[in-house]
Amino acid sequence: MTPRPRSRRRALSTVVLAGWLFADLLLVLALVTMADRPDPLAARPRKSAGASPTPSASPSPSPTGPQGVSRTYREFRVRGTDRDGLLRQIRSGTAKWKGRTAALVLTFGGGRGGTQYAGRVNELLPKARPEMFGARMATDDFHDLSETPNTALVRVYYYTQPGE
Numbered sequence: 001m002t003p004r005p006r007s008r009r010r011a012l013s014t015v016v017l018a019g020w021l022f023a024d025l026l027l028v029l030a031l032v033t034m035a036d037r038p039d040p041l042a043a044r045p046r047k048s049a050g051a052s053p054t055p056s057a058s059p060s061p062s063p064t065g066p067q068g069v070s071r072t073y074r075e076f077r078v079r080g081t082d083r084d085g086l087l088r089q090i091r092s093g094t095a096k097w098k099g100r101t102a103a104l105v106l107t108f109g110g111g112r113g114g115t116q117y118a119g120r121v122n123e124l125l126p127k128a129r130p131e132m133f134g135a136r137m138a139t140d141d142f143h144d145l146s147e148t149p150n151t152a153l154v155r156v157y158y159y160t161q162p163g164e
Helices: 008-034 081-094 116-127
Strands: 074-079 102-110 138-144 151-158
Touching: 008 102, 008 138, 074 081, 081 116, 102 116, 116 138, 116 151
Parallel strands: 102 138
Antiparallel strands: 074 151, 102 151
């Protein structure tokens, strides 16, 4: 009996599975590293019940220190190849979170050329919203073979705000 040759489809699915496993592991390690420190804005000292407030002439300073990264992501989709159309879609997709600052962006482009498409979308983020997608932001490009070409799912992890 001769051994049955491995099918190309099975080899491809093994490579895709290995790629997703690596991407998931990288994401977990990145989030654990960023979430390792407590949020300094949330760690405010509480006033005791018996102490009377002391009047002050100036407002208390805002907390300083490293920001934390929110563990929940926000996502939106873009599609097409027109640069101006993609910029409009990014602006409208992120309008709900205006005023926030992105810490990490994971972009999943559709089809075989999805990684290149995701990279193109990530390059347009600072052009669409420079105040949201600044120099401190980290991006990563992925592909999603189950999606159609020239589409992308953009997942944004923002820095925390006071009270989060």
